[in-house]
Amino acid sequence: TQLLEQSPQFLSIQEGENLTVYCNSSSVFSSLQWYRQEPGEGPVLLVTVVTGGEVKKLKRLTFQFGDARKDSSLHITAAQPGDTGLYLCAGVTMDSGYALNFGKGTSLLVTP
Amino acid sequence: GAGVSQSPSNKVTEKGKDVELRCDPISGHTALYWYRQSLGQGLEFLIYFQGNSAPDKSGLPSDRFSAERTGGSVSTLTIQRTQQEDSAVYLCASSLQRTGELFFGEGSRLTVL
Numbered sequence: 001t002q003l004l005e006q007s008p009q010f011l012s013i014q015e016g017e018n019l020t021v022y023c024n025s026s027s028v029f030s031s032l033q034w035y036r037q038e039p040g041e042g043p044v045l046l047v048t049v050v051t052g053g054e055v056k057k058l059k060r061l062t063f064q065f066g067d068a069r070k071d072s073s074l075h076i077t078a079a080q081p082g083d084t085g086l087y088l089c090a091g092v093t094m095d096s097g098y099a100l101n102f103g104k105g106t107s108l109l110v111t112p
Numbered sequence: 113g114a115g116v117s118q119s120p121s122n123k124v125t126e127k128g129k130d131v132e133l134r135c136d137p138i139s140g141h142t143a144l145y146w147y148r149q150s151l152g153q154g155l156e157f158l159i160y161f162q163g164n165s166a167p168d169k170s171g172l173p174s175d176r177f178s179a180e181r182t183g184g185s186v187s188t189l190t191i192q193r194t195q196q197e198d199s200a201v202y203l204c205a206s207s208l209q210r211t212g213e214l215f216f217g218e219g220s221r222l223t224v225l
Contacts, residue, residue: 006154031211042116042203042216043155088154092211098168100145100214104154 003027004089004103012109016078021106023089024071032072032091034063037105043088046074079110114138118204118217125194126225133189133220137206145214146179146189147203155203161187162210194224 005024013019023032031050035043047056049065049072056063060083062075076083088105117136125131137144142163147155157171161181172178176194181187191198201221205214 033213035214040218042205042218043214044216045213048213090155090214098160098162098210099157099171100211101157102147102155 003093003101004091006087006089006103006106008106009104010107010109012111013079015080015110015112017110018075018077019079019108020073020075021087021108022071022073023103025091025093027070027093029069029091029093032065032069032089033100034072034074035088035090035102037086037088038084043086076108079108081110081112084108084110116204116206116215116217118202118220120220121218122221122223124223124225127196128193130190130192131194131222133191133202133204133222135187135189135204135206135217137185137187137204138215139185141206141208141215142184143207143210143212144181144187145205145207146187147205149201149203149219151200158189158202160210191222194222196224198222199224 007022033048034046037043047063052067052069054065060077064073086105090102119134144161146158159179160168163184164181176192179189201219203219205216207214
């Protein structure tokens with residue numbers, strides 16, 4: 001059973017378009033992280049959200065943590081080819097023990 | 113180096129052989145994780161170390177998998193009698209604390225023929 005569900009699984013858009021990807025769970029997270037992974041590399045942290053309802057912005061990326069701390073979204077404005085990669089959410093819940101559990105990710109391709 | 117170092121970067125082995133994968137975390141990071149990533153998939157948790165102890169081994173898929181960490185630093189993941197389904201990228205990450213930012217290595221790509 002996947003603790004974190006991410007959608008969509010794949011997304012192919014053109015430069016300049018906006019997009020939103022989602023991370024959902026039936027469990028409550030004490031904190032949730034978003035990572036981006038490029039081919040041949042390990043994931044790199046983008047942001048950590050802790051408080052329900054929290055919104056964080058990182059340049060053209062906007063991250064939101066749900067009020068109930070069970071879901072999160074990542075919105076990218078005016079996507080660029082450099083945004084291409086695998087976007088992963090990860091979190092710790094009461095059920096996950098010590099593990100930081102990852103979703104399967106959203107693979108984003110932005111074409112010029 | 114300043115980052116997490118993993119070796120080998122690529123390993124091709126024959127079915128039934130044993131392999132060892134090494135992780136050298138960032139100095140001072142007490143938390144260390146091993147994950148497995150199959151092609152295009154998310155990260156599957158394998159094991160978590162706090163210092164030299166492993167309070168969470170729940171992700172190890174079978175008793176062919178084992179890991180140790182010595183001196184609160186270097187960790188080795190050992191896979192015995194490798195099977196084709198073990199083929200994946202094995203990622204190591206370290207952190208100052210369990211729920212803090214994870215710093216990942218570039219991974220060890222294992223191919224079992």
